[in-house]
Amino acid sequence: MKSMLPIALSNRHVHLSKEHIQILFGEDYELNKMKDLSQPGQYACEEKIDVVGPKNTLKGVRILGPARKKSQVEISLTDGFTLGVVPPVRDSGDLEGSPGAKLIGPKGEVEITEGVIAAARHIHMHTSDAEQYGVKDKDRVKVRVNGERGLVFENVLVRVHKDYALEMHVDVDEGNAAAVKNGYMVEIIK
């Protein structure tokens, strides 16, 4: 059985609905791809927006494409202190009851009533990986990070899909707590 896989830190970012792209960037605007991300079909855009909370503004937050059904702001708990909101720890897309924010683009602004979350740590795996690692979709596993800030992340969600590439995702707080950088190898513990 395989157990080692690469980790990546997700910095704060925004997914936008088509409707919100038009409001923030203008009618018929299309996001411009800056670079592909490790997950097939996902990409970082050249565009950034400001996210305004009750206390402060996070300026220049990167947009990830393509457009989603609902706009979603993924920040760390540290970012939450800056903004003045407490983002719940959620799986992507699970936005109910999360705090809102004001989003400001070059052509307009929009107030979202929910959508600010801290992404729950998770592992992306292709269907063929799942067999090799002896896990299945929605499993919860432990993952060890070695080093001077070594730790074991518990309660890590496994997400298996034919469009996924093998990678563990944590946010910046979690990555820094373990003192890891993108591409460091970590270990699934059975």
Place this chain on the structure above:
Amino acid sequence: MKSMLPIALSNRHVHLSKEHIQILFGEDYELNKMKDLSQPGQYACEEKIDVVGPKNTLKGVRILGPARKKSQVEISLTDGFTLGVVPPVRDSGDLEGSPGAKLIGPKGEVEITEGVIAAARHIHMHTSDAEQYGVKDKDRVKVRVNGERGLVFENVLVRVHKDYALEMHVDVDEGNAAAVKNGYMVEIIK
């Protein structure tokens, strides 16, 4: 044997030498205690200073008293990105080869050539606690945090002294990675 103890998050802060207090706040200046900290004899001061790095400034960083032999800036790795330096993960006082910064107070400024660190996670214990928890000074232990962001901190330094009060200290990145707040109970794992 006892195993549970409270955790506390250390936000960014500065310890200053007497010489630097005079430079930053004026001759014969004495720091003003705002409140006592959990460790006997340690206190948060009313005074704050700005810490300037190559990339940005951390404004209003709290000073902790009393004065130390050498000035020391304790920040998270997230703060390090903001400043534009990479603080090594160190025990308090172990400053050799760490990055410097410019410190700006109301009456002057000083450039320190080293002293910017990320504090290594550790546990403070009174001598009498050590017996009850079955550990001794300089032991390395594992500590479990429960909850939705449950994890196990490995490589946690135990510091035993008759002037210490029982508490685990982590920085803000580590606290947020585990989604804990001050006073949450965590567990030493043997």
